[in-house]
Amino acid sequence: MGKVxxxxxxxxxxxxxxxxxxxxxxxxxxxxxxxxxxxxxxADLPPLRISAASAELIRHEWEGIGALVVGRYLxxxxxxxxxxxxxxxxxxxxxxxxxxxxPEDDENFVFVTDGIEAAVAKAKELxxxxxxxxxxGQMARQCLxxxxxxxxxxxxxxxxxxxxxxxFGELAGAPVQFDGPVTVVQGSGVTHLRYxxxx
Amino acid sequence: MGKVxxxxxxxxxxxxxxxxxxxxxxxxxxxxxxxxxxxxxxADLPPLRISAASAELIRHEWEGIGALVVGRYLxxxxxxxxxxxxxxxxxxxxxxxxxxxxPEDDENFVFVTDGIEAAVAKAKELxxxxxxxxxxGQMARQCLxxxxxxxxxxxxxxxxxxxxxxxFGELAGAPVQFDGPVTVVQGSGVTHLRYxxxx
Numbered sequence: 001m002g003k004v005x006x007x008x009x010x011x012x013x014x015x016x017x018x019x020x021x022x023x024x025x026x027x028x029x030x031x032x033x034x035x036x037x038x039x040x041x042x043a044d045l046p047p048l049r050i051s052a053a054s055a056e057l058i059r060h061e062w063e064g065i066g067a068l069v070v071g072r073y074l075x076x077x078x079x080x081x082x083x084x085x086x087x088x089x090x091x092x093x094x095x096x097x098x099x100x101x102x103p104e105d106d107e108n109f110v111f112v113t114d115g116i117e118a119a120v121a122k123a124k125e126l127x128x129x130x131x132x133x134x135x136x137g138q139m140a141r142q143c144l145x146x147x148x149x150x151x152x153x154x155x156x157x158x159x160x161x162x163x164x165x166x167x168f169g170e171l172a173g174a175p176v177q178f179d180g181p182v183t184v185v186q187g188s189g190v191t192h193l194r195y196x197x198x199x
Numbered sequence: 200m201g202k203v204x205x206x207x208x209x210x211x212x213x214x215x216x217x218x219x220x221x222x223x224x225x226x227x228x229x230x231x232x233x234x235x236x237x238x239x240x241x242a243d244l245p246p247l248r249i250s251a252a253s254a255e256l257i258r259h260e261w262e263g264i265g266a267l268v269v270g271r272y273l274x275x276x277x278x279x280x281x282x283x284x285x286x287x288x289x290x291x292x293x294x295x296x297x298x299x300x301x302p303e304d305d306e307n308f309v310f311v312t313d314g315i316e317a318a319v320a321k322a323k324e325l326x327x328x329x330x331x332x333x334x335x336g337q338m339a340r341q342c343l344x345x346x347x348x349x350x351x352x353x354x355x356x357x358x359x360x361x362x363x364x365x366x367f368g369e370l371a372g373a374p375v376q377f378d379g380p381v382t383v384v385q386g387s388g389v390t391h392l393r394y395x396x397x398x
Contacts, residue, residue: 011374012353012394013365014213018374026374154211156355158380158394160366162373166212167359174361175210175217175225181357184385191380191392195211195357 002066002127004120004143007153008136008167009190015164016136021077026159030054030190041088042081054187061153065089066127069119069143070135072096075109084108087133090126094119094139116142141169144176149197152178156191201265201326203319203342206352207335207366208389214363215335220276225358229253229389240287241280253386260352264288265326268318268342269334271295274308283307286332289325293318293338315341340368343375348396351377355390 008016009027017023034051038059050058068085072095085091091109098111105111110126112119120143123132134143143149154167168174178195185192207215208226216222233250237258249257267284271294284290290308297310304310309325311318319342322331333342342348353366367373377394384391 012213012351012377013367014211023374026376152211156392158377160370160373160375160377162367162370162375168212168361171359171361174359175222176359176361177225178211178357178359181385181390184383184390186380186383191383191390193355193390 002064002124002129002131003150004124004132004134004148005151005153006134006136006140006143006149006167007155008140009155009157010136010167011157011159011161011164013160013162014166015161016167017165018161019163023159023161023164026161027157030155030157030187033188040086042084042086044082045086051188053185054190054192057183057185057187057192062087064131065133066130067092067123068133068135069094069116069123069139071137071139073138074135075099080109090123092119092123092126116146117148120148136167137165138169140167141171144168144197145172147199152195152197154193154195155187156193157189201263201323201328201330202349203323203331203333203347204350204352205333205335205339205342205348205366206354207339208354208356209335209366210356210358210360210363212359212361213365214360215366216364217360218362222358222360222363225360226356229354229356229386232387239285241283241285243281244285250387252384253389253391256382256384256386256391261286263330264332265329266291266322267332267334268293268315268322268338270336270338272337273334274298279308289322291318291322291325315345316347319347335366336364337368339366340370343367343396344371346398351394351396353392353394354386355392356388 010016031048034049036055038048068091075093093111180195181193183194209215230247233248235254237247267290274292292310379394380392382393
């Protein structure tokens with residue numbers, strides 16, 4: 001059985017998006033500042049070009065991913081990533097209402113309308129013995145609150161955004177303690193940190 | 200000439216104090232979870248007991264500190280640390296009004312009433328060729344905004360506080376980018392990160 005993991009690129013002051021969806025250029029500089037090319041699935045996305053240290057970690061982790069859980073907001077914001085998620089795995093979209101243009105689930109997107117536990121269960125079924133990755137923000141918050149989350153990954157970048165969207169949103173039950181970091185990898189302009197959720 | 204540095208123990212979600220001055224027990228667990236004892240100056244404070252990795256870094260850094268700059272809020276909150284700051288160096292207190300019980304400056308505390316630039320200048324004078332450390336929060340914010348800050352140190356701990364006081368408060372001019380981390384040291388339950396401010 002795989003693990004349930006959330007992860008995000010985060011500013012030094014704790015934001016995964018700046019005010020009014022700004023700051024992505026600064027947050028994701030590490031996606032383009034290295035020598036190792038990692039192709040992405042989906043339509044028209046340039047490959048990542050990251051440091052060797054980042055690439056070694058990220059490649060290993062991506063191979064372990066069997067399915068994703070994202071919210072409807074991100075699905076809409078990215079226009080369904082042009083048809084398939086860049087990580088090239090089936091993606092469970094938690095939503096109140098199935099999109100009108102997607103009457104059926106397929107190998108790219110599965111829609112779940114009855115809550116985070118059902119979404120994670122569906123993703124686990126799709127992932128088999130590989131891991132489920134849950135998107136940061138509201139999805140991660142709901143997973144952590146429901147006791148479904150096993151690990152948290154933070155790609156910490158040296159920028160102060162001053163506001164925006166946080167990794168766990170308006171988390172109920174804070175403070176919450178993690179164990180670790182169990183992994184610390186220094187890339188170029190990014191520090192990869194991995195924590196375990198205490199059960 | 201020394202550097203001007205700020206540093207703080209910070210939660211994974213970016214807070215140096217939790218809601219209503221809570222969370223210090225969680226933030227500072229790393230001060231008591233190791234084998235290496237580091238004595239503190241001042242009245243009745245127990246020594247730090249930190250990991251060997253943390254101790255090696257912290258000892259080296261503390262030896263380089265020549266003076267501190269703190270705000271009046273912290274000075275009052277700690278009751279002047281019982282008479283001398285635990286780091287055992289002269290401390291410049293930025294305040295609107297000198298405390299009535301301190302008509303004169305002495306070797307422990309110097310009061311500056313005409314702004315952050317004057318406070319840092321005074322601390323540099325006291326520090327000689329050693330470094331000046333500026334307290335996190337409002338002091339760090341004012342220093343960064345005034346272009347006075349050279350380095351930022353974060354002791355990142357695996358706790359989510361969900362709210363509170365941030366490292367740079369309500370920073371004007373965000374986003375701000377740093378270089379680094381130039382140092383990453385993994386202690387026990389804490390990750391020591393050091394960044395350089397871009398000039």
